[in-house]
Amino acid sequence: MPKQTFFNLPEEKRKRLIAGAMKEFSSRSLNDASISNIVKNSNISRGSFYQYFEDKNDLYFYLIGKFHYNYRRLMFKSFEEEEGDFFKGYKKFGEKYILYIMESPKFGFFENMYLHMNYQINQQARVGFEKTSVKGKKLPNGKRIVDIVKKDGLKLKTDKDVVDLLRYILGLLNDTIMEGFWKELSVEETQKLFVKRLEWITFGIAEPTYKKEEKV
Amino acid sequence: MPKQTFFNLPEEKRKRLIAGAMKEFSSRSLNDASISNIVKNSNISRGSFYQYFEDKNDLYFYLIGKFHYNYRRLMFKSFEEEEGDFFKGYKKFGEKYILYIMESPKFGFFENMYLHMNYQINQQARVGFEKTSVKGKKLPNGKRIVDIVKKDGLKLKTDKDVVDLLRYILGLLNDTIMEGFWKELSVEETQKLFVKRLEWITFGIAEPTYKKEEKV
DNA sequence: TTGCTTTATGACAAGGTGTCACATATAATA
DNA sequence: TATTATATGTGACACCTTGTCATAAAGCAA
Numbered sequence: 454m455p456k457q458t459f460f461n462l463p464e465e466k467r468k469r470l471i472a473g474a475m476k477e478f479s480s481r482s483l484n485d486a487s488i489s490n491i492v493k494n495s496n497i498s499r500g501s502f503y504q505y506f507e508d509k510n511d512l513y514f515y516l517i518g519k520f521h522y523n524y525r526r527l528m529f530k531s532f533e534e535e536e537g538d539f540f541k542g543y544k545k546f547g548e549k550y551i552l553y554i555m556e557s558p559k560f561g562f563f564e565n566m567y568l569h570m571n572y573q574i575n576q577q578a579r580v581g582f583e584k585t586s587v588k589g590k591k592l593p594n595g596k597r598i599v600d601i602v603k604k605d606g607l608k609l610k611t612d613k614d615v616v617d618l619l620r621y622i623l624g625l626l627n628d629t630i631m632e633g634f635w636k637e638l639s640v641e642e643t644q645k646l647f648v649k650r651l652e653w654i655t656f657g658i659a660e661p662t663y664k665k666e667e668k669v
Numbered sequence: 670m671p672k673q674t675f676f677n678l679p680e681e682k683r684k685r686l687i688a689g690a691m692k693e694f695s696s697r698s699l700n701d702a703s704i705s706n707i708v709k710n711s712n713i714s715r716g717s718f719y720q721y722f723e724d725k726n727d728l729y730f731y732l733i734g735k736f737h738y739n740y741r742r743l744m745f746k747s748f749e750e751e752e753g754d755f756f757k758g759y760k761k762f763g764e765k766y767i768l769y770i771m772e773s774p775k776f777g778f779f780e781n782m783y784l785h786m787n788y789q790i791n792q793q794a795r796v797g798f799e800k801t802s803v804k805g806k807k808l809p810n811g812k813r814i815v816d817i818v819k820k821d822g823l824k825l826k827t828d829k830d831v832v833d834l835l836r837y838i839l840g841l842l843n844d845t846i847m848e849g850f851w852k853e854l855s856v857e858e859t860q861k862l863f864v865k866r867l868e869w870i871t872f873g874i875a876e877p878t879y880k881k882e883e884k885v
Numbered sequence: 886t887t888g889c890t891t892t893a894t895g896a897c898a899a900g901g902t903g904t905c906a907c908a909t910a911t912a913a914t915a
Numbered sequence: 916t917a918t919t920a921t922a923t924g925t926g927a928c929a930c931c932t933t934g935t936c937a938t939a940a941a942g943c944a945a
Contacts, residue, residue, distance in 0.1 A: 458892070484700045489932060498894045503934065540875065610876050614865070618874060621866065628840070649830070650837065657873030658834060659756065660826050674923070703901060714925045719903065 455515050459505035470495045470505070474512055483513055527553060540655050547626050547651065548644045554630055555640045625650055671731050675721035686711045686721070690728055699729055743769060756871050763842050763867065764860045770846055771856045841866055 459467065473495025477486045488509055492502050506512045531546035629650060633643030675683065689711025693702045704725055708718050722728045747762035845866060849859030 461891090487932065488934090499933090500894050500935085501892075504892065508934085538879075540879075610872075610874060618869070621869075624844070628844070653834070653837075653873075654869055655873055655875045655879075656826075657869075657871055658826060659871045663754075663756075663871075677922085704903090705901060715902090716904085716925050717923075720923065724903085 455506050455511060456504065462505070466497070470497055471516070473497070474516060478513065478516065483509070486513075540651070543622065544648060544651055547629075547647045550626060551630055551633070551644050551647060552640055555634070555643065622651070622654065625654065671722050671727060672720065678721070682713070686713055687732070689713070690732060694729065694732065699725070702729075756867070759838065760864055760867055763845075763863045766842060767846055767849070767860050767863060768856055771850070771859065838867070838870065841870065 474491050477490045629647040690707050692710050693706045845863040
């Protein structure tokens with residue numbers, strides 16, 4: 454987390470720093486990005502940087518968290534607006550989300566960085582996702598999601614593991630986007646890939662006659 | 670890929686270099702690992718290193734590929750040995766694989782590095798996986814896997830996308846291991862998590878009465 | 886004004902990377 | 916064998932990063 458000093462900063466300076474950081478992270482991977490460039494971009498002395506952040510990662514995670522908040526808001530909005538049951542809602546949401554991420558003109562390459570995050574970072578972001586709260590505007594956690602989707606009829610085999618399941622499906626969505634990005638698929642192709650996989654999860658891949666073996 | 674020069678090297682020197690590199694990658698992340706340490710570890714001049722490899726990543730991917738070959742061999746062996754259908758075979762294989770990776774005393778921390786690879790590297794490794802061939806010993810590709818598992822009866826809803834599906838399930842397995850590692854789960858817990866997710870994929874998560882909507 | 890606390894700054898040591906001119910070994914040919 | 920061509924080995928070097936620290940400046944309270 455950024456140090457208090459960073460939050461005490463006048464808004465202009467804080468925004469300048471964020472802009473400078475995003476410029477750097479937009480064209481370079483987390484590893485290739487350098488603090489030297491960021492402070493040069495934002496006209497801030499090197500020493501000051503270390504007064505605001507622990508290191509490069511600290512700043513990076515902070516930015517990731519900011520964007521994650523937006524994604525998450527999009528998700529809740531989708532569920533609220535969509536008609537039909539959970540599966541249809543999630544399908545719609547997924548398609549929207551993919552479009553949003555892959556065509557976002559505002560964040561540009563920064564999204565790519567997001568998609569290229571290594572698993573460690575990804576996990577860290579997902580943990581952050583669990584307890585996201587930006588300036589007091591808290592978003593519901595996993596259990597609250599369940600409540601929301603249940604109002605449209607969540608037709609699951611079991612209620613157990615439902616939070617884990619939702620987390621898994623969100624991972625599925627993110628991973629599909631990553632895969633689409635990596636394979637240079639178009640938005641439509643990526644959406645199709647996601648829908649296909651969501652159907653795998655929803656209906657299973659085994660042929661209907663195939664039965665789960667009784668536990669011994 | 671390492672340069673030809675590397676493969677022309679006398680075995681002793683090549684092994685020395687690999688050992689030195691593994692020592693470094695075992696205790697440091699890819700980013701933190703340094704060529705300086707590797708050449709120090711293996712008593713090789715800095716200049717020589719660049720005669721063998723493009724850079725640090727080049728060496729790293731080469732090592733990853735070597736280990737991946739072993740994993741893959743384990744997979745085929747499992748399918749050949751296991752009784753029952755594809756799903757049971759895959760379940761067994763997954764459990765074995767998890768045990769193998771999480772308890773491997775030989776590679777130790779190097780496995781951790783493998784698990785922490787970022788997605789980009791992961792993808793690169795998976796692409797390599799598609800066409801793995803070590804010293805002429807080729808392993809079957811996705812289609813061949815299908816043939817192998819089919820002999821035990823592959824009870825899928827469709828034959829279409831079967832290669833994609835297999836790739837996806839392998840990803841599921843790897844991701845579960847990563848998640849287990851990250852959440853500091855035991856081998857047993859990780860195996861359970863994997864089995865649960867494999868069942869999601871196999872049988873679906875929707876309750877049986879839930880029907881796929883007719884296409885409009 | 887005088888302290889006291891917080892913020893700003895850039896020089897600096899430590900350490901990493903990739904290159905290059907040059908040394909040496911190995912193979913090929915006259 | 917002597918000579919030439921090709922392949923390897925080497926470490927000093929220029930250039931770049933990082934995180935720190937002594938020092939300066941600014942803000943604030945009494």
